[in-house]
Amino acid sequence: MIIVTGGAGFIGSNFIHEWLEHQDEPVINLDKLTYAGNPENLSVFQGDSRYKLVHGDIADTALVSGLLNEYRPRALINFAAESHVDRSIHGPGDFITTNIVGTFHLLESVRGFWDTLSSDNQAAFRFLHVSTDEVYGTLAPNDPAFSETNPYLPNSPYAASKAASDHLVRAWHHTYGLPVLTTNCSNNYGPLHFPEKLIPLVILNALAGKPLPIYGDGQQVRDWLFVRDHARAIMRVLQDGQLGETYNIGGNQEKTNLSVVQTICDHLDRLRPKPNGESYRTQITFVKDRPGHDRRYAIDASKIKQALGWEPQETFESGLAQTVQWYLDNPQWVEHVASGDYRRWVEEHYGQ
Numbered sequence: 001m002i003i004v005t006g007g008a009g010f011i012g013s014n015f016i017h018e019w020l021e022h023q024d025e026p027v028i029n030l031d032k033l034t035y036a037g038n039p040e041n042l043s044v045f046q047g048d049s050r051y052k053l054v055h056g057d058i059a060d061t062a063l064v065s066g067l068l069n070e071y072r073p074r075a076l077i078n079f080a081a082e083s084h085v086d087r088s089i090h091g092p093g094d095f096i097t098t099n100i101v102g103t104f105h106l107l108e109s110v111r112g113f114w115d116t117l118s119s120d121n122q123a124a125f126r127f128l129h130v131s132t133d134e135v136y137g138t139l140a141p142n143d144p145a146f147s148e149t150n151p152y153l154p155n156s157p158y159a160a161s162k163a164a165s166d167h168l169v170r171a172w173h174h175t176y177g178l179p180v181l182t183t184n185c186s187n188n189y190g191p192l193h194f195p196e197k198l199i200p201l202v203i204l205n206a207l208a209g210k211p212l213p214i215y216g217d218g219q220q221v222r223d224w225l226f227v228r229d230h231a232r233a234i235m236r237v238l239q240d241g242q243l244g245e246t247y248n249i250g251g252n253q254e255k256t257n258l259s260v261v262q263t264i265c266d267h268l269d270r271l272r273p274k275p276n277g278e279s280y281r282t283q284i285t286f287v288k289d290r291p292g293h294d295r296r297y298a299i300d301a302s303k304i305k306q307a308l309g310w311e312p313q314e315t316f317e318s319g320l321a322q323t324v325q326w327y328l329d330n331p332q333w334v335e336h337v338a339s340g341d342y343r344r345w346v347e348e349h350y351g352q
């Protein structure tokens with residue numbers, strides 16, 4: 001079996017769906033259930049003997065060591081993090097606590113467990129750390145895309161905390177021999193995305209008749225990847241990745257923020273036309289820029305393609321169409337997230 005941390009969040013929950021839809025190997029999901037952790041993302045697996053949610057913090061070494069010793073997983077995949085750049089600007093403390101200190105404690109718990117394994121089991125074990133392209137900083141319009149050899153030049157508190165966690169993971173391999181793998185992925189989008197991030201925020205604001213806020217001039221570029229393609233890439237790296245290596249994962253789908261928002265409006269104009277016949281584009285509003293806003297991210301994913309044969313299955317067009325449709329088809333999920341109902345559920349089930 002495997003342990004996934006942060007599996008109640010956006011990417012982790014999509015990963016668990018992808019995993020359990022294709023195999024029977026059980027998953028323990030260790031999640032602190034912060035504002036971003038929503039157990040409802042995995043409600044379809046309630047009562048399924050292959051899935052178990054454990055409420056807890058990656059920094060809780062007694063809990064994590066206990067889980068490792070009890071379940072004896074063959075791998076741990078670390079998705080747990082504070083993930084939103086804007087929140088890291090307003091309050092970086094949680095990012096240092098979870099992304100840096102939490103990763104340190106997690107590495108130590110895993111190292112303690114791994115040290116007790118037989119040499120065969122040590123060789124088979126994997127610690128896969130899920131990271132971001134933001135560690136590489138920002139690109140000028142004509143710069144080549146980020147490759148695995150780019151220097152780390154993080155610009156936001158979020159990016160700096162993820163960069164620090166990547167360095168810890170690297171050092172635990174180099175110094176202690178822990179069998180680690182690291183992935184650095186571009187912007188994900190898809191179902192179950194918490195509506196503080198650009199794409200779900202714009203879909204839901206559009207439907208609610210609210211402004212669609214575009215930071216600065218809207219010409220910042222992101223390289224968008226459908227979340228299930230990210231999940232499939234992580235599975236390939238887990239299966240056949242070279243120990244100690246890092247793998248960049250990206251969709252090769254560079255878009256400006258303005259064009260992303262306009263495309264969402266076009267989908268909604270077709271699928272849910274406004275009664276007054278106006279386009280949703282009329283709700284686009286330019287607002288103050290994000291401080292230190294990175295101008296462009298782009299991933300060179302040739303290494304994972306050549307070494308592991310991974311390529312995205314979705315284009316931005318096909319993935320975005322599915323995503324918009326998913327939000328239209330799941331008003332209950334949206335309502336629970338918007339009303340805070342899932343937070344109440346968490347408090348009832350797990351206390352504060």
Ligand code: NAD
Pocket residue numbers: 005006007008009010011012030031032033034035036037038056057058059078079080081082083084098102130131132133162184185186187188189194
């Ligand atoms: P998310 O914010 O949606 O989910 C994070 C999850 O981690 C939540 O379920 C939360 O409850 C949990 N968590 C937070 N602190 C924890 C702790 N101390 N202990 C245990 N669980 C904790 O994030 P996401 O978008 O799903 O991102 C997952 C990972 O992928 C993160 O490491 C992020 O840096 C990385 N990443 C994200 C993207 C993206 O576009 N969203 C792209 C590349 C990499």
Ligand code: DAU
Pocket residue numbers: 083084085086131132133134185186187188196197198199201213214215220221222257290297
């Ligand atoms: O590149 C990978 C990263 O992508 C991940 O590591 C992060 O966890 C993830 O949150 C994401 O970071 P971004 O800052 O790129 O994503 P976000 O959705 O917050 O913003 C995407 C772009 O849209 C960015 O240039 C800021 C802009 N934006 C965002 C919001 C929320 C707006 O213009 N308006 C908005 O309201």
